[in-house]
Amino acid sequence: MQYEVIVVGGSYAGLAAAMPLARARRRVLVIDAGRPRNRYAAHSHGFFGMDGWTPAEMLEEARYQLSTYPSVEQLPGQVQQARAHGEGFALTLADGRELGAQRLILATGVSDELPAIPGLRERWGRSVVHCPYCHGYEFERGALGVLATQATSMHQALLVPDWGPTTYFSQGAFEPDAEQTQRLAARGVAIERSRVVEVVGPDDGLTGVRLEDGRELALAGLFVAPSTRPADTLAEQLGCAYDEGPWGPLLRVDEFKRTTVAGVYAAGDASSAMASVSLAVAAGTLAGVGAHQSLLGF
Known part of the structure; x- marks a missing residue:
């Protein structure tokens, strides 16, 4: 036809x-x-x-x-x-x-291709998201994380603080240089170098992330660039x-x-x-x- x-x-x-x-x-x-x-x-x-x-x-x-x-x-x-x-x-x-x-x-x-971290995909589009303009407001200025997946994650980390206090998880792969570290500090972004090994929370909700050193950090939302x-x-x-x-x-x-x-x-x-x-x-x-x-x- x-x-x-x-x-x-x-x-x-x-x-x-x-x-x-x-x-x-x-x-x-x-x-x-x-x-x-x-x-x-x-x-x-x-x-x-x-x-x-x-x-x-x-x-x-x-x-x-x-x-x-x-x-x-x-x-x-x-x-x-x-x-x-x-x-x-x-x-x-x-x-x-x-x-x-x-x-x-x-x-x-x-x-979308997401990192193979337990608990991440199950929360994709709900408490694990990619765009602060689309989803950031609903986190009510709670603690937020940016999971580094590539070099552009740095741009994401500099944006997200407008929606809540932000931690940048470098994942041992995308370490900020001196200039980037200074820019992140100016935006109040904390840098966490221990890898995220699990995303935790009830059902598709998010309470935080578990790090490879055993610590658990509380988060309201996690941003990932797939x-x-x-x-x-x-x-x-x-x-x-x-x-x-x-x-x-x-x-x-x-x-x-x-x-x-x-x-x-x-x-x-x-x-x-x-x-x-x-x-x-x-x-x-x-x-x-x-x-x-x-x-x-x-």
Whole structure:
């Protein structure tokens, strides 16, 4: 079946990409595997009009609003293969169906790779988080930690004190130099060099971390910058170029979210190091506008 645009990924960027195309009365299909990156979070914060909603509520409302446009279809499913076909593209779904489109928008996101520390993943998105702007306020200025996972963790440690007294856990790998030590001290950040070996607390809550020297430090929240990888291989199959981002590879896009393959657009966390609902929606909108204008020959 042929569509003008297929959007792969029906989270914030993908649904936002479909909206301008729907309003231009273009025939659009959104295919979604149902695994939004923030599905572990109890609530989402910082997006005007929906601050404090659950991720599921936000997506349900967005899907409903998009469904009121008759030229748009939404399909649950997993795309396994993508290739150029004629003047457009062909997609193969996990159930064997084949679909075609003149343009593709990839909004499939990334997968987070966390350190292998007991208790960490179980609390991911709740009391173990990555973004102080998204989650910091809810810790009520309690004691906070930053777990070093890479060099960019230093930037995180300098940000977090605005949300509570902060300890930087260097983990024996990302030791601050003299200048960084001075900057951390100016922000009131304590440096802890004994490794975190376990995250502790009831259920998915957090009471603190256990260190390799046997001590336990009380914390209200722990910030971690995970490494990321593309959630699927579709862009690679199509031949799209990647650049190395601060946490993992990112699809190379221009201001209208065009990838290096003509007719293929990308939006959301797969192509941006800055991750938030607001930024994903903005990027998706630009991708939708870019795809529409390309159909007009712009």
